[in-house]
Amino acid sequence: MSTSRRALLLSAAVGGVTLGAATASPAAAADPGATLRIPDAKGLVRLDLSLATVFDCTVTGDVVFSFVNWPAGPVVTEPLVIATQDATGHRISFEHVEWLPGGTVPAFLTGPGRTNLIGFLSHDNGTTVHGQGGAGVPTPAPVAESGFGIFGDGADGHVVLTKDATANPYADFLGMSGNWYWLKRDVHLASLTVPAGVTLQLSGGDTPAYRLFCAGTARIDGAVHSYVNVAANGAKGGRNLAKGLLLPGATGPDGTTGAGTAGASVLGQNGPAAGSGGSAAGRAGGAGGGSALPTGLGLPTVLPWAGLVATGGPGATDPVRYFPGGASGGAGAGDGSATGGGGGAGGNTLFLASRHLELNGTIAAHGGRGGNASGSGSAGGGGGGQGGPVVLITHGTTGAGTVGSPGGPGGSGLGSGEPGQDGSAGWIVRVAV
Numbered sequence: 001m002s003t004s005r006r007a008l009l010l011s012a013a014v015g016g017v018t019l020g021a022a023t024a025s026p027a028a029a030a031d032p033g034a035t036l037r038i039p040d041a042k043g044l045v046r047l048d049l050s051l052a053t054v055f056d057c058t059v060t061g062d063v064v065f066s067f068v069n070w071p072a073g074p075v076v077t078e079p080l081v082i083a084t085q086d087a088t089g090h091r092i093s094f095e096h097v098e099w100l101p102g103g104t105v106p107a108f109l110t111g112p113g114r115t116n117l118i119g120f121l122s123h124d125n126g127t128t129v130h131g132q133g134g135a136g137v138p139t140p141a142p143v144a145e146s147g148f149g150i151f152g153d154g155a156d157g158h159v160v161l162t163k164d165a166t167a168n169p170y171a172d173f174l175g176m177s178g179n180w181y182w183l184k185r186d187v188h189l190a191s192l193t194v195p196a197g198v199t200l201q202l203s204g205g206d207t208p209a210y211r212l213f214c215a216g217t218a219r220i221d222g223a224v225h226s227y228v229n230v231a232a233n234g235a236k237g238g239r240n241l242a243k244g245l246l247l248p249g250a251t252g253p254d255g256t257t258g259a260g261t262a263g264a265s266v267l268g269q270n271g272p273a274a275g276s277g278g279s280a281a282g283r284a285g286g287a288g289g290g291s292a293l294p295t296g297l298g299l300p301t302v303l304p305w306a307g308l309v310a311t312g313g314p315g316a317t318d319p320v321r322y323f324p325g326g327a328s329g330g331a332g333a334g335d336g337s338a339t340g341g342g343g344g345a346g347g348n349t350l351f352l353a354s355r356h357l358e359l360n361g362t363i364a365a366h367g368g369r370g371g372n373a374s375g376s377g378s379a380g381g382g383g384g385g386q387g388g389p390v391v392l393i394t395h396g397t398t399g400a401g402t403v404g405s406p407g408g409p410g411g412s413g414l415g416s417g418e419p420g421q422d423g424s425a426g427w428i429v430r431v432a433v
Helices: 305-310
Strands: 009-011 035-048 053-066 080-085 092-096 117-120 129-133 159-162 173-176 181-185 185-189 191-194 199-203 213-219 223-226 348-360 360-366 389-397 403-405 428-432
Touching: 035 199, 053 185, 159 185, 199 213, 199 348, 223 348, 360 389, 389 403, 403 428
Parallel strands: 009 035, 035 053, 053 080, 053 092, 159 191, 181 199, 185 213, 191 213, 199 223, 213 348, 223 360, 348 389, 360 403, 389 428
Antiparallel strands: 080 117, 117 129, 173 181
16 A cells, blocks of 8 residues: 655655755655655755655754755745754755845754754745744743744843833834834834733834734733824825835825726735726715735745745745735715715735734724715715735734724715725734744
């Protein structure tokens, strides 16, 4: 009886050799999860993807890993390397890898007995290989050797937000006004506490969409939310700031005295459906931003895929770039005299990666509201923007709190004009590491 490669744990003594010779013909893909045990990894070790996608290695000397025999055809391949140091500890490196985030090579754990988990992804048969992983978090931050490096290094320290605070001890990277805090940049926290009655804003106002990394525990009894940067106001459509690594939600169209302009998606055919503009005798409200996933694409459930889509992927036309901010709503139509409301902006992406998440409050990425019709006569309100995508990457989650991506409300019509439609909810991705 044959044995499935998925269920087979292969063993090989490897040191400075190729695991399976490369061939001139296209390689067949190994079953997802097929594991190759490498008890003596040192020198140049070529990892054969026709044999396995998980490589469980004991590092016995300085080692350079590379991949061979990437599967052919339209397939995304996601190898995982588990590299455990022997009793001595050695240097680890990889050939031909573009590291995330920002091209920074991870500081792999080299101490005796330490384990590195390193994830990779290629959507073009090995031409471009993205990687994340390696080091845990330096003390005193609480650490566990998991997470592919996605939880950050805790360099910004422990953050405990306080209700009714009179001073802001975190002014280097957090703004504060009353019980409202906002990010000034991507943050890498050792731990985070957001008490009830306090909101931490990851985007909105003058804050573009920034990312929150937490190496330890994020306890959220209050709110962690993202908003559009400028809400629609009358005929003026909503919009967002284009800064940082996260792609913002789509800008809403302005209203006019004629037919309403349709909203937009951030990436055209690789984005969500945009809201259509109002027509119907010059008084229809704009449609809200759409919610359908692009044809043939599903939500990411593993690393580094989830990290790639949250940062917009590696290239402008790359198919990984289908998970940016939400679509905008369409503008309302005017009757030739009155002006339709502007479309609401698509919600910005909310990205939170925390080793442990204690959620008793709320996490939400809001779409922008549609503008109200204005002037004298009849006109439709603007459509609300789609809710922003929420990306949560955790090692463990507890609590009874809620996670949402609400679309923005439609704007009010004028006279016999119709109100704009509400935006659709956005997508929520939860990745357990």
